[in-house]
Amino acid sequence: MKLAELQMRFQAGIVKGDNAILASIVDSRRTDRATLFAVYHDAYRMRLAEFLSHDFPVLRVHLGEEAFGRLVEDYMSAPSRQPNARWYGTRLPDFMQEMAPWRRNRSAIDLARFERALSDAFDAPDAPISTIDALRDIRAEDWPRLAFEFHPSLRLLDLAGGTAQIYAALAQEEKPLVIRQGEEAILFWRNDGQSFYRPVAEDERLALLEARRDKPFGDICALLAFQNNGDDVTWRVAGFLAQWFADGLVTRLSISD
Amino acid sequence: MEKPAPLGFGLGLRPVYYQEILEKSPRVDWFEVISENFMVPGGRPLAMLERIRGTYPIVMHGVSMSIASTAPLDFDYLRALKSLAGRFQPEWISDHLCWTGVHGVNLHDLLPVPYTSEALDHIVDRIRRVQDFLGRRLAIENVSSYVTFTESEMDEWTFIRETAERADCWLLLDVNNVFVSSFNHGFDQASFIDAIPADRVVQLHLAGHSEAVTHKIDTHDQPICEDVWSLYHEVCPRFGSISTMIERDDNFPPFDELMAELDRARATAACARTPAHEAAA
Numbered sequence: 001m002k003l004a005e006l007q008m009r010f011q012a013g014i015v016k017g018d019n020a021i022l023a024s025i026v027d028s029r030r031t032d033r034a035t036l037f038a039v040y041h042d043a044y045r046m047r048l049a050e051f052l053s054h055d056f057p058v059l060r061v062h063l064g065e066e067a068f069g070r071l072v073e074d075y076m077s078a079p080s081r082q083p084n085a086r087w088y089g090t091r092l093p094d095f096m097q098e099m100a101p102w103r104r105n106r107s108a109i110d111l112a113r114f115e116r117a118l119s120d121a122f123d124a125p126d127a128p129i130s131t132i133d134a135l136r137d138i139r140a141e142d143w144p145r146l147a148f149e150f151h152p153s154l155r156l157l158d159l160a161g162g163t164a165q166i167y168a169a170l171a172q173e174e175k176p177l178v179i180r181q182g183e184e185a186i187l188f189w190r191n192d193g194q195s196f197y198r199p200v201a202e203d204e205r206l207a208l209l210e211a212r213r214d215k216p217f218g219d220i221c222a223l224l225a226f227q228n229n230g231d232d233v234t235w236r237v238a239g240f241l242a243q244w245f246a247d248g249l250v251t252r253l254s255i256s257d
Numbered sequence: 258m259e260k261p262a263p264l265g266f267g268l269g270l271r272p273v274y275y276q277e278i279l280e281k282s283p284r285v286d287w288f289e290v291i292s293e294n295f296m297v298p299g300g301r302p303l304a305m306l307e308r309i310r311g312t313y314p315i316v317m318h319g320v321s322m323s324i325a326s327t328a329p330l331d332f333d334y335l336r337a338l339k340s341l342a343g344r345f346q347p348e349w350i351s352d353h354l355c356w357t358g359v360h361g362v363n364l365h366d367l368l369p370v371p372y373t374s375e376a377l378d379h380i381v382d383r384i385r386r387v388q389d390f391l392g393r394r395l396a397i398e399n400v401s402s403y404v405t406f407t408e409s410e411m412d413e414w415t416f417i418r419e420t421a422e423r424a425d426c427w428l429l430l431d432v433n434n435v436f437v438s439s440f441n442h443g444f445d446q447a448s449f450i451d452a453i454p455a456d457r458v459v460q461l462h463l464a465g466h467s468e469a470v471t472h473k474i475d476t477h478d479q480p481i482c483e484d485v486w487s488l489y490h491e492v493c494p495r496f497g498s499i500s501t502m503i504e505r506d507d508n509f510p511p512f513d514e515l516m517a518e519l520d521r522a523r524a525t526a527a528c529a530r531t532p533a534h535e536a537a538a
Contacts, residue, residue: 001408003376004327007359007368014364024371025404029443031471036441039403039474040366047365079362083321083334084293088365126299152299193301 013037014044015079048076048088055089055119058170059111074099086123090116107166107179110159114167114197117155117188121195124153129191132245134253142255144218148211148244149252153190156200156208158183164199191248198247203227204240216256217241260427260459261348264314266519266526267502275305277512282312285519289502292319292350296337310345316460316500317342318429319352321363322387324397325370325380326356330387339391348500349459351396351429354380354417371406372416377423384424396427396459401437401466401475413438414452421457428453430496431462432489433481433504437473450492458496463489463522464504478507481518486525493529501526 006024013021025033049072053060060068075095080088093112096102102109129151138146161180169177185205188197200208203224210220217237224233244250265286270278272294277283288309295302309315321334342350355367370376388395399417411419421428430453439446465479481489481503493499503518 003371003373003379004359006371006406006408007327007356010368011359011362011364014366015362024406024408026407028405028441028472033404036403036472039469039472040364040368043366043474044364051365079358080365081361081363083323083331083357083363084296085365086293086297123297123300123302126303190300193304 010040014041017041045076047085048072048080051085051088052092056092056112056115058115058167059108061170061173062111062166063108071096071102074102089119092116106160107163110163110179111167111170113157114159114163114186117157117186118195118197121153121155121188121190124151124190127151127251129248130245130250130252132242134250135241135245138253138255144216144221145256146217147214147254147256148250149254150212150244150249151189151191151251153188153195154212154249155188156205156212157186157188159186160184164197189247189249196247203233203236204243207237207240208244214256258425258456260456261500263498264316264348264500266523267316267500268515268519269318269502269504269506270306270309270315271505271509272302272305273509274512274515275309278309279305283512283516285313285516287314287316287348287500287502289316289318289504290345290347292317292338292341293321295341295345296334306345315345315347316502317345317347317350318398319350320365320367321357322352323355323357323363324352324383324387324395325354325368325376326359327379328356328359328361330383332390335387335390342391342393349396349427350391350393351398351427351460353398353400354420355400367400369400369402369404369406370416371408372411372413373408374410377416377419380420381423384420384426388424388426394425394427396429397421397424398429398431398462399434399438400431401434401441401473403441403472403474405442412444412448412452413442414449418452418454421454426457427459428457429460429462430458430492431464432492433462433464433466433485434475436485436488437466437475441472446488447491450488450495455496459500461489461492461496461499461501462504463501463518476507477504480510480514486521489522490525490529493526497530 009021012018022033025037027033052072082088093116096109096112161182161184162177164186165177185200186197187200207220221234221237267287267289268285270288270290295306353367358364435446435449463481464477465481467474467476501522
């Protein structure tokens with residue numbers, strides 16, 4: 001048998017449980033070929049389950065061993081196409097969103113998205129962060145045109161209300177809460193090698209979304225003022241800005257044209 | 258053909274030990290890193306490796322090259338590997354004599370090859386192409402295996418020797434894998450060791466494995482067993498002063514236990530290389 005055919009059968013034996021490969025394997029002195037081939041078949045499943053358990057430890061606690069095991073089995077029905085195990089679970093939140101019965105479980109889907117965002121922030125590209133001292137060089141007349149660049153690890157997700165609290169409770173082995181009505185915006189980022197998250201209020205969420213779309217400080221203030229019946233929100237936005245620097249989110253300032 | 262200078266006695270660099278390594282600068286001569294663990298855009302893994310590389314030599318050891326696969330070579334992977342090597346300047350790059358999947362699938366395992374002339378030609382060609390692309394020789398490692406193919410036309414050790422000589426690559430001899438495979442397939446360890454061209458072996462691996470009554474499994478989650486220590490003692494004279502490292506990938510013990518194993522490897526190598534009459538004196 002040609003090498004390509006043998007490898008195709010071997011792979012089908014591992015992924016689909018096809019027995020055709022057994023014709024190419026000999027019994028050992030101590031055991032039969034099926035037992036020996038099962039080492040590869042079983043290790044494949046254990047390894048993929050380990051990858052998902054490593055990347056989604058809180059989701060595993062949330063679902064319980066039995067349901068998490070079913071999720072792993074369902075997800076495994078499509079084999080890994082990633083040379084690096086690090087990315088194997090990337091599609092899990094989308095998979096849950098698309099597939100019954102998982103698509104009905106909003107809290108589980110959003111916990112998966114939460115943990116995925118923490119992982120993505122963890123090894124996102126590096127970039128030097130800017131300190132608030134950089135604002136000293138900005139002339140007063142340039143402030144309205146002040147634009148921001150953010151750290152590549154930044155993620156801003158809209159999740160079911162209470163997801164962050166559920167995550168925190170489960171991560172500390174406390175009794176989990178239930179999801180609330182409505183949504184919450186959670187900000188994820190990395191600073192000094194560690195992933196962080198915090199909830200952001202609706203006006204900060206809007207400011208962040210606009211700033212990431214290259215909208216300058218003046219435009220952001222105008223938008224938020226409009227949303228607040230024309231009140232002056234400059235100091236509120238300045239407060240967001242100070243927090244972004246403190247978190248290590250800002251990498252560069254520029255004056256837009 | 259001049260081999261890289263021996264590095265001494267090393268350990269696998271694993272995240273669970275980063276802090277201890279940075280704080281205590283342990284007496285480890287070098288670290289082997291799993292290449293794929295650092296093929297990420299940024300963050301802590303790369304920052305840690307940057308710091309540790311400042312103090313220790315490193316070797317890059319991959320698990321996804323899939324050199325024996327009939328799928329096309331993955332040049333995205335090879336570009337990332339080359340870029341990582343350019344940044345961290347490893348003493349050498351190694352991977353396994355195995356395949357990891359076909360048709361775009363990755364089974365995340367070190368899968369066995371039939372020892373046929375067709376497989377040999379195929380693998381030799383691919384190693385040569387990878388070496389040309391990377392601009393350096395690869396070190397290729399023997400894997401633990403659990404099945405014997407009816408298609409095989411030669412012994413594993415003949416296959417490895419032919420691969421190394423025809424591809425002009427280095428070899429990484431995993432002593433534990435020789436032990437595990439010899440148990441699983443019932444071959445004589447000495448036949449394997451004696452057939453391996455010593456002038457091509459740049460590194461030895463030591464590791465623990467799991468027992469499954471009728472077979473042994475290469476799990477790297479146990480201390481090195483006495484049988485593997487004994488085999489290591491036997492192989493040392495054949496390979497002289499050679500870079501040796503201990504792999505541990507699960508069930509991680511306190512770092513001191515790995516250091517104790519490393520000290521034992523040093524002592525075993527020193528004892529094995531001392532002629533009997535000198536040892537007695």
